Amino acid sequence: MSSSSAGPAIVWFRRDLRTGDLPTLTAAAAGGGEVLGLFVLDDALLRPSGPARRDVLYRALAALDDDLGGRLCVVRGDPRVVVPQAARDLGAGSVHVSADFGPYGRARDDGVAREVDLVRTGSPYAVSPGRVRKADGGPYRVFTPYFGRWLDHGWRAPADTSARTVPWMEPKLSIRVPIPRPDAAGLQVGERAALDRWAEFGEDDLADYDTGRDRPDLDVTSRMSVHLKYGCIHPRTMLADLADRPGRGPEAFRRQLAWRDFYADVLHHRPESARRNYDQRFDAMRYDSGPSAESAWAAWCAGRTGYPIVDAGMRQLLAEGWMHNRVRMIVASFLVKDLHLPWWRGARYFMRQLIDGDLASNQHGWQWTAGSGTDAAPYFRVFNPISQGQKFDPDGDYVRRWVPELRGIAGRRVHTLDDGRPAGYPDPIVDHAVERGEALARYGELKRG
DNA sequence: TTTTGAGTTGTTCGA
DNA sequence: GTCGAACAACTCAAA
Numbered sequence: 001m002s003s004s005s006a007g008p009a010i011v012w013f014r015r016d017l018r019t020g021d022l023p024t025l026t027a028a029a030a031g032g033g034e035v036l037g038l039f040v041l042d043d044a045l046l047r048p049s050g051p052a053r054r055d056v057l058y059r060a061l062a063a064l065d066d067d068l069g070g071r072l073c074v075v076r077g078d079p080r081v082v083v084p085q086a087a088r089d090l091g092a093g094s095v096h097v098s099a100d101f102g103p104y105g106r107a108r109d110d111g112v113a114r115e116v117d118l119v120r121t122g123s124p125y126a127v128s129p130g131r132v133r134k135a136d137g138g139p140y141r142v143f144t145p146y147f148g149r150w151l152d153h154g155w156r157a158p159a160d161t162s163a164r165t166v167p168w169m170e171p172k173l174s175i176r177v178p179i180p181r182p183d184a185a186g187l188q189v190g191e192r193a194a195l196d197r198w199a200e201f202g203e204d205d206l207a208d209y210d211t212g213r214d215r216p217d218l219d220v221t222s223r224m225s226v227h228l229k230y231g232c233i234h235p236r237t238m239l240a241d242l243a244d245r246p247g248r249g250p251e252a253f254r255r256q257l258a259w260r261d262f263y264a265d266v267l268h269h270r271p272e273s274a275r276r277n278y279d280q281r282f283d284a285m286r287y288d289s290g291p292s293a294e295s296a297w298a299a300w301c302a303g304r305t306g307y308p309i310v311d312a313g314m315r316q317l318l319a320e321g322w323m324h325n326r327v328r329m330i331v332a333s334f335l336v337k338d339l340h341l342p343w344w345r346g347a348r349y350f351m352r353q354l355i356d357g358d359l360a361s362n363q364h365g366w367q368w369t370a371g372s373g374t375d376a377a378p379y380f381r382v383f384n385p386i387s388q389g390q391k392f393d394p395d396g397d398y399v400r401r402w403v404p405e406l407r408g409i410a411g412r413r414v415h416t417l418d419d420g421r422p423a424g425y426p427d428p429i430v431d432h433a434v435e436r437g438e439a440l441a442r443y444g445e446l447k448r449g
Numbered sequence: 450t451t452t453t454g455a456g457t458t459g460t461t462c463g464a
Numbered sequence: 465g466t467c468g469a470a471c472a473a474c475t476c477a478a479a
Contacts, residue, residue, distance in 0.1 A: 134476075142475050144456060214458075255457080329458065368458090380471045381459045388459090436460085440471090447472075 007091035008034040008169050012083060014105070015124045016098045016231035017060045018191040019067050023122035025166065028096040034169040037068050038086060038095075041076040041177070044104065050352035052321035053229075056189055058180040060230045063190020065179055073171030074179050079108055084115035086173055098122045098231075101129040101264055102359055103271035124228075125261045126235040127153045129268030132261075139269040141374045146265070147258050187226070187355070194227035198238060206245065210252035216313075216324035217398040222253065225356035226322070228260070235260065260361055266374050267360040273373075274363050275344065282372035286442050288340040296339045299429050300331070301349060303403070306428035308415055309389035310334045312402035319402070321355035326392050332369040333383035337439040338430050343370035371443065379443040382436045389415035 009028040016022060017039075028035050039061060046054055065072035075082050087095055094117040100109055101123065112118055123129070132140065132149045140146035188196075205212060205220040212220040227233050235257050242250045267274060277283055288296070299305050303314035313327035323331070328350075335346045347366040351357040367373025393399060396414035400407045405425040406414050413419065421427065 140476080142456070145476055148477090259457085326458075333459095375456080375475085377458080378472065383458095384460065 007093045008036050010036045010038050010083075010087060010090070010092045010095045012079075012095050012097045013037060013039045013064065013072075014097065014100060014231075015229070016234075017064045018194070018232050018234070019064075020191060020195075021234050021237050022098075024096045024098045027119060027121040028094075029166040031093070033093075033167075035166045036086075036090060036092065036169040036171060037064070037072045038083070038171075039064075039072060039074045040079045040082055041074060042079055042108075043076075044078075048348075048351060049357070050321075050354075052353060052355050053357055055182050056187065056226060056321075056355045057230060058182050059187065059189045060232055061179050062181050063192065063232075067191060068168050071168040071171055072179065073173055073176050075173065075175045076177050077175075080111040080115070082175060083112050085175065087116045089173055089175075090169075093117065094119050096121060098124060099128065101125075101268045103267070103274060106271075124231050124234070125264055126150075126239055126257060127261050129261075129265040132265060139265060140262070141266075143259065143262055143375050146262050147255065150258050150261060189226060189230070189232060191232050194224070194232035197227065198222075198224060198233060198241070202241065202245070205249075206253060207247060207249045209249035213252065214326050214392055216327050217393045217395060217401075219324075221324065223322070225358070229356045229358055260358075263360040263364040266364055273367070274359055277370075277372040278364075278367055278374055279372045279376070281446055282370070284446055285342075285372075286340070286445070287342045293339070293341060296429055297341060297345070299426070300335055300339060300341075300346075304426050305334065305430075306421075306426040307334065307385040307389075307432075308396075308399040308403060308406060308417070309393060310385050312393075312399045315402045317350075317353050321353055323354075324398075326388075327398075328365065329369060330383050330385055330388050332366055334385055336366075336370045337382045338385075338432060338435040340435070340438065340442070343367060343372065379446075380440060382439055384432060384436075386415050386432070 009031050011024055011028045016024060019025060049057070061072065061074065075086065083095060086092070095112070096119045097109065099120040099122070100106060109118060127150055132146055132153055134140060140149070201222045201224065205222070208220065212218055224233070224238070228235065239254065239257065242254050270278060300310070300314065303311040303318065305311055309327065310331050313323050313331045316327070317323045332343070332346055335341050336343050343366040347363050350362055351359070354362070364373050368376050371377055371379045389399065390412055393415070394412055396409070396412050399414045403425070405422050408422060409417070
């Protein structure tokens, strides 16, 4: 089959909900005919997403539909069935996608490709998984050398954006369903919102990103993760801007974009590591179970552990569907090393709650904390939730923002609660010093085992 | 071929 | 209060 067939071309949107800097669209428009914009609501992906991320998806779809002049065609079902059906109904010559490298996405796309002419152009990454290799051809397991090759690799300049004005086809498919439209109030997502936020971050906080990014109280991170999640902006667009910005801040931000690519690369080479320990020696790790473990789990989820920085983070997650990265590490360390619960429970909970939940970054970030991943933290690196709070939320503003019970306590004493706990705020559910020792003992067993 | 040094995100202890 | 050492084991690149 060939993309020069008589019928229209289909652009099947997935994690690329934009029209600018979109190679898929350029490829589809090259045939000169009409283009149908298609999105598939796939329950296999929607179910584990949780309501907050589904809401963001619907917002991004609504924005894309507006950009297409109301011509985005949304259908529901298994893509292996409905995409070929759409192609048949329209007599489409080809279906254009940007490549998906996740375990589910790859299997799904291989299935669709058996039925239609599926043309993969580009991916959601600056450097696609599998393209950065060691001299011996194998994948990297350590970030820093990966980063060196990643920088050498470079990325193509932003694609021609004139394809924005392709002749979008009227979506007259019978299987079309309406786009769920959340309230106009709330988080702004979509291509325009992503570009606006990126410009705002570049003006306000990028220059000091290297130091400010670790301070949850200051709230000066980019908050671009949610826009990257559904491809409302491509990292290539951001890297092109960063190239004109010297300094430590832009450099630190470029590193963060490389981490996103690194973890996608790791997952690409080891798809089973989304669910299982990357380092299988950790399969022998002892975890707590039973009623007291479940009650600790419930306290962690609800933000009622009695450790202020942990509770602030978990409550921000519940309220915003987002948590500052430094605090993600603190709460993850607490679940794994203070409560002795398995990383994948925390990872699954994050994937349900987070609006930016990205499988590769989330699962491997958790494995980094647990020590079972690539480039993992040394096992003895156990975060102390009180000193982490004092160091990164030095005036206690972040804690007071998210834990109302503690608003009456001024300054950094909100972390130590030296003068007692306000009524209604729980006592610590565990003793950190004791559980740190317990965690080290269990890690020690792995080495001997 | 072998060796050497460095590596996102830390804490505690003793001097 | 500050400071360096110790807390493993392994990957990877450069010498």
